[in-house]
Amino acid sequence: MGLRDAVIAGYAETKITQRSGSDPYALAGDIVNSLLVRTGFEKAEVDGLIMSPSLTAARTTFWAQCVAEFLGLELTYCDTTDLGGCSPAAGVARAAAALDSGMCSTILLINADTPTTEYNFANYSFHEEWADPYGLKGPPGSFGLLSRRYEHQYGLDYCALGKLAVTQRTHALLNPNACEKLRTPITMDDYLNSRMISEPIRLLDCVMPADGANGLLITRREIAVERGLDRYIVPIGYGEMTNLGGAHSLVDITRTGHRSAGERAFAQAGLRPSDIKSFHPYDDFIIAIMLQLEMLGFCEPGQGCKYVKETNFNYDGDLPLNTGGGQISAGQAGFAGGGTNLIEAVRQLFGEGGARQVKSTDNALVTGIGWIPYARNWGSSVALILAPEAGGR
Numbered sequence: 132m133g134l135r136d137a138v139i140a141g142y143a144e145t146k147i148t149q150r151s152g153s154d155p156y157a158l159a160g161d162i163v164n165s166l167l168v169r170t171g172f173e174k175a176e177v178d179g180l181i182m183s184p185s186l187t188a189a190r191t192t193f194w195a196q197c198v199a200e201f202l203g204l205e206l207t208y209c210d211t212t213d214l215g216g217c218s219p220a221a222g223v224a225r226a227a228a229a230l231d232s233g234m235c236s237t238i239l240l241i242n243a244d245t246p247t248t249e250y251n252f253a254n255y256s257f258h259e260e261w262a263d264p265y266g267l268k269g270p271p272g273s274f275g276l277l278s279r280r281y282e283h284q285y286g287l288d289y290c291a292l293g294k295l296a297v298t299q300r301t302h303a304l305l306n307p308n309a310c311e312k313l314r315t316p317i318t319m320d321d322y323l324n325s326r327m328i329s330e331p332i333r334l335l336d337c338v339m340p341a342d343g344a345n346g347l348l349i350t351r352r353e354i355a356v357e358r359g360l361d362r363y364i365v366p367i368g369y370g371e372m373t374n375l376g377g378a379h380s381l382v383d384i385t386r387t388g389h390r391s392a393g394e395r396a397f398a399q400a401g402l403r404p405s406d407i408k409s410f411h412p413y414d415d416f417i418i419a420i421m422l423q424l425e426m427l428g429f430c431e432p433g434q435g436c437k438y439v440k441e442t443n444f445n446y447d448g449d450l451p452l453n454t455g456g457g458q459i460s461a462g463q464a465g466f467a468g469g470g471t472n473l474i475e476a477v478r479q480l481f482g483e484g485g486a487r488q489v490k491s492t493d494n495a496l497v498t499g500i501g502w503i504p505y506a507r508n509w510g511s512s513v514a515l516i517l518a519p520e521a522g523g524r
Contacts (some may be wrong), residue, residue: 244465303456
């Protein structure tokens with residue numbers, strides 16, 4: 132199976148900061164240097180590059196090519212995975228496909244963005260005509276409406292959401308790469324009393340924009356074996372869905388593409404939700420975590436709050452959740468933020484989680500969320516299951 136013939140040989144991550152004064156090119160360079168040092172690969176051995184988009188670099192349509200030039204890379208495969216917050220996890224699957232097809236042999240997957248230093252993104256879709264004039268300003272407004280619909284349909288226990296927020300913040304305290312502004316403890320009362328942003332979305336439901344970068348070096352299994360790498364991470368299951376219900380004018384907005392994406396990923400991996408040892412979901416808003424728990428089959432639709440209250444999500448608990456703090460408590464580094472939880476999953480599977488190391492490194496589930504369409508749930512959903520393998524000749 133082509134997916135399992137690709138291996139993650141190494142990972143790298145910068146500290147997440149606000150108003151870093153840096154730019155995506157410089158951060159990408161830092162990531163590449165770290166990856167080459169960690170894995171022992173030479174730059175000349177890299178012949179593939181996959182970038183996530185950048186809010187800072189949004190004015191160029193030649194993003195991956197520009198980065199390749201900046202880094203001095205000569206490539207036989209060069210691409211940008213343009214799926215918003217899904218891009219890093221989706222990039223792993225695309226890297227596996229490129230390696231399997233013979234288009235390249237070793238790929239750098241780089242996610243770098245500095246939107247709090249320079250922001251150049253502009254929507255070119257329905258927003259200007261059909262959302263902004265009515266006061267639906269950005270993702271908080273959309274997730275406010277989604278939360279209200281869920282509450283009407285199933286009921287919503289805000290203490291359950293608060294538990295997720297507190298758990299992730301506790302993990303961020305153990306993560307030196309988390310944004311320092313967020314590395315302070317919070318309580319349930321802090322969550323419940325945080326100011327409303329878009330009712331019922333509270334401040335502590337939301338991500339905080341920041342700057343940062345992360346990346347992976349992905350190569351063919353035979354190359355990893357030939358080099359005598361003692362451990363690497365393998366993608367064993369992947370699923371993706373974009374524009375769920377796109378052919379219908381009226382949909383249930385509490386239903387997401389993670390249902391079908393998850394089913395496909397679990398089938399490929401030969402696993403069930405109960406087999407997952409750590410869960411690293413995309414978290415732009417706290418309720419998104421709970422919806423993913425439902426859609427991925429950890430619990431039934433409408434039972435998310437009950438499941439959250441009954442489950443220990445601490446790094447040493449029943450289902451470790453976003454053990455680096457997630458984007459909400461580590462900071463959202465623009466479109467590179469989709470890689471934050473991916474890198475944390477890889478770190479944990481390498482057994483390098485430090486004070487927050489999970490008990491079992493058998494596998495990890497990572498997800499992505501990308502874009503917000505008109506009158507629907509989010510636009511793209513991905514699910515990626517990873518597992519470690521011992522290497523050597």
